[in-house]
Amino acid sequence: MWLKLFFLLLYFIVLFMLARIFEAVVWYETGMFATQLVDPVSLSYKKLKTILECRGLGYSGLAEKKDVSELVEKSGELTQGELYSAIKKEKEQTEAGDAGTTYFSGEMHFYELVEDTKDGIWLVQVIAQDREALLSQSNWGKMVQKVSQFGIRTGTFNCSNDYRSCIKRGWQRSTLIMSVPQTSASKGKVMLKEYNGRRIETEHIFRWMTSHVAHRIKTLRQSEQLVEEWRSDPAHPVKMFLFARLSQPPAFFSSLSVKFTGRIEFIFVDVCHWDNHSSLSEIDVTQSPAYILKMPEGIYRYGNSIGEFLSLAAMDTFLRSVQPEVNDLFVLSLVLINLLAWMDLFITQGATVKRFVVLIRTLGTYNSILLVSWLPVLALLQLPYLDTLYGYSLKLLRYADTTTLASLVRVDWTFYSSHPALFLSTYLAHGLLVDYFEKKRRCGIRSQEDSTTNLEWLASLWDWYTSYLLHPIAALQQVPSDYSDWEDDPNFLFERLAFPDLWLRPLVNMDYITSLPTWRFRAAGQDSGEGSDVRLDEETDGSHSDTESLEQMDAGPSRPQDSNTQLCMYNNMDPSSSCQYVCAAASSFCCRHGNGSSAPADSAVKDGCLTSEGVSHHQHCDWSVWPCDVLQCSECVVCLENFVSEELLMGLPCGHAFHQQCIVVWLAGGRHCCPVCRWPSYKKKQQSAAQKISNENTLQD
Numbered sequence: 001m002w003l004k005l006f007f008l009l010l011y012f013i014v015l016f017m018l019a020r021i022f023e024a025v026v027w028y029e030t031g032m033f034a035t036q037l038v039d040p041v042s043l044s045y046k047k048l049k050t051i052l053e054c055r056g057l058g059y060s061g062l063a064e065k066k067d068v069s070e071l072v073e074k075s076g077e078l079t080q081g082e083l084y085s086a087i088k089k090e091k092e093q094t095e096a097g098d099a100g101t102t103y104f105s106g107e108m109h110f111y112e113l114v115e116d117t118k119d120g121i122w123l124v125q126v127i128a129q130d131r132e133a134l135l136s137q138s139n140w141g142k143m144v145q146k147v148s149q150f151g152i153r154t155g156t157f158n159c160s161n162d163y164r165s166c167i168k169r170g171w172q173r174s175t176l177i178m179s180v181p182q183t184s185a186s187k188g189k190v191m192l193k194e195y196n197g198r199r200i201e202t203e204h205i206f207r208w209m210t211s212h213v214a215h216r217i218k219t220l221r222q223s224e225q226l227v228e229e230w231r232s233d234p235a236h237p238v239k240m241f242l243f244a245r246l247s248q249p250p251a252f253f254s255s256l257s258v259k260f261t262g263r264i265e266f267i268f269v270d271v272c273h274w275d276n277h278s279s280l281s282e283i284d285v286t287q288s289p290a291y292i293l294k295m296p297e298g299i300y301r302y303g304n305s306i307g308e309f310l311s312l313a314a315m316d317t318f319l320r321s322v323q324p325e326v327n328d329l330f331v332l333s334l335v336l337i338n339l340l341a342w343m344d345l346f347i348t349q350g351a352t353v354k355r356f357v358v359l360i361r362t363l364g365t366y367n368s369i370l371l372v373s374w375l376p377v378l379a380l381l382q383l384p385y386l387d388t389l390y391g392y393s394l395k396l397l398r399y400a401d402t403t404t405l406a407s408l409v410r411v412d413w414t415f416y417s418s419h420p421a422l423f424l425s426t427y428l429a430h431g432l433l434v435d436y437f438e439k440k441r442r443c444g445i446r447s448q449e450d451s452t453t454n455l456e457w458l459a460s461l462w463d464w465y466t467s468y469l470l471h472p473i474a475a476l477q478q479v480p481s482d483y484s485d486w487e488d489d490p491n492f493l494f495e496r497l498a499f500p501d502l503w504l505r506p507l508v509n510m511d512y513i514t515s516l517p518t519w520r521f522r523a524a525g526q527d528s529g530e531g532s533d534v535r536l537d538e539e540t541d542g543s544h545s546d547t548e549s550l551e552q553m554d555a556g557p558s559r560p561q562d563s564n565t566q567l568c569m570y571n572n573m574d575p576s577s578s579c580q581y582v583c584a585a586a587s588s589f590c591c592r593h594g595n596g597s598s599a600p601a602d603s604a605v606k607d608g609c610l611t612s613e614g615v616s617h618h619q620h621c622d623w624s625v626w627p628c629d630v631l632q633c634s635e636c637v638v639c640l641e642n643f644v645s646e647e648l649l650m651g652l653p654c655g656h657a658f659h660q661q662c663i664v665v666w667l668a669g670g671r672h673c674c675p676v677c678r679w680p681s682y683k684k685k686q687q688s689a690a691q692k693i694s695n696e697n698t699l700q701d
Contacts, residue, residue: 004343034081040069054086056251060203082309093145102155107165121152122179129159134174150255213254223276236265244289252312307411321401341366346431512682521643522622631655638662654679
């Protein structure tokens with residue numbers, strides 16, 4: 001997890017440095033920077049019209065180049081970066097044509113996209129039944145190209161598909177319909193406007209549209225109105241002011257007022273006939289045009305930093321970073337989490353099929369965790385008690401996004417998003433380098449799994465899949481074979497959250513059995529050579545076990561408890577019920593030790609319960625060889641036999657001990673839990689403080 005984060009951060013640093021190299025190359029070849037100003041008089045008439053179309057200003061009636069250049073100067077300063085961006089966008093729109101237009105199938109389709117969306121501007125061409133369209137195919141294509149660069153969506157409604165709807169709305173002739181949100185509130189009512197002009201040129205239609213959209217922006221023409229609007233307003237803490245000598249604001253400025261409805265208030269200040277210029281000096285506005293973002297933290301002059309062009313895309317990116325909505329943050333987190341997940345394709349070593357299987361698993365896991373994590377975040381944002389925290393978060397974000405570094409990041413975002421091939425190629429190159437260094441790093445510790453071929457790995461995957469089908473549910477995480485705190489691994493936590501076991505029993509890897517503690521049972525004062533004699537005496541005295549058991553039962557309250565009673569006390573269980581359970585288990589899992597003989601059943605069981613035959617062994621056992629976290633006992637509750645010196649024992653994480661042969665047969669049968677307490681045999685158990693003190697006291701005794 002942390003390794004992928006490191007490589008992703010390194011990739012972002014590489015992208016940042018690569019963008020600076022591109023800027024240096026452009027400066028070396030042309031001698032110009034993107035922020036360098038351009039004199040409009042030095043440009044051709046065609047380029048000036050391109051700039052005006054990109055900003056959304058009408059130039060019909062301006063036949064001379066001088067008038068067009070003056071209009072460009074009145075709308076804002078022109079930079080080399082904006083000129084290059086406008087020319088590039090014009091070429092892209094010419095190639096795209098009217099491919100982005102929507103064809104409505106009927107009334108419900110029109111209502112769903114146009115009237116119910118309420119957060120955009122639509123231009124719809126209505127074609128009456130058995131009549132021609134108002135605009136020809138070529139003129140409609142030009143109109144689509146002209147308005148699409150301002151975020152205005154277009155569509156065509158043919159009354160032949162739904163004639164009753166056209167009669168209901170009064171569309172008996174071919175016309176143009178524009179939908180604009182009526183109020184300044186978010187998700188307000190939509191107002192439908194019909195074009196009634198006689199001239200059907202694209203320039204006149206565009207001017208009709210921009211005039212209606214400009215009515216949504218508050219226009220100030222007196223100094224008293226400016227003083228009133230400049231004051232702090234808790235309802236609208238962020239305001240975007242445009243000071244210019246224009247009859248109406250540019251189309252890109254008006255379109256942004258629709259996109260940021262409810263978040264940012266747009267205000268146009270017409271200074272053509274301004275009566276009090278001292279009021280402008282008081283708020284530090286010394287020149288026009290000027291784009292001023294007023295925030296509670298202060299004012300910010302848009303256009304002075306790199307990448308801040310007078311276009312819809314550039315200002316939209318800037319305002320989204322300053323005043324984002326929840327959907328913007330979700331999209332950003334979605335992009336980052338998928339870039340992080342794709343790093344698994346290069347970090348994972350081994351067969352190619354294995355890489356892609358791991359990638360698909362990681363993509364599903366990370367995206368599931370992301371969606372689940374956003375649900376409580378959205379719920380918390382609805383609480384009124386967190387408004388203060390939300391306000392402080394936006395304040396910190398505005399402080400960070402008005403710095404020079406933030407402007408460079410926005411420029412790089414715009415550059416790489418407009419050149420996706422370059423972004424993907426650099427990501428692939430970075431991934432290949434990561435793969436190369438990972439191979440070098442794992443060269444000395446390369447496992448056998450990393451060197452498997454595609455067919456071998458597919459065969460192992462098929463074995464796992466068939467085993468998965470034969471069980472209720474499979475645990476996708478293999479249990480580690482050590483006693484480390486593997487539950488704290490974030491990757492394991494992600495997978496357990498994405499694929500929970502619920503109440504079904506998982507299929508567990510058997511490799512953990514090899515890591516369970518094993519040791520040999522030894523009696524006190526005896527070495528390994530005396531084990532056979534002790535065992536022989538045990539078998540010789542087997543016939544007298546009933547008599548000894550009865551004598552011990554009559555010994556009174558001073559006798560020590562048998563091992564099964566001790567086990568039941570450790571686990572808060574009824575000894576009789578535990579005895580019955582262990583006896584039932586022993587009936588199906590019989591074990592023989594030593595020379596193959598075993599004690600008779602009646603010598604170990606009396607009235608359905610275990611006897612206390614192992615008491616003598618419990619008193620004379622050498623506990624120094626026992627692991628510190630294993631409970632002391634003298635018999636195996638699986639086979640119901642006492643431990644004999646030099647026998648191999650095995651302990652489970654819960655602390656209970658058994659014959660190794662008995663417990664391995666038990667676990668291999670699919671019962672991955674302790675026969676006594678039912679604790680999972682593959683899961684580490686934290687020992688309580690009381691148990692630790694009890695074990696220490698027992699060892700001292």
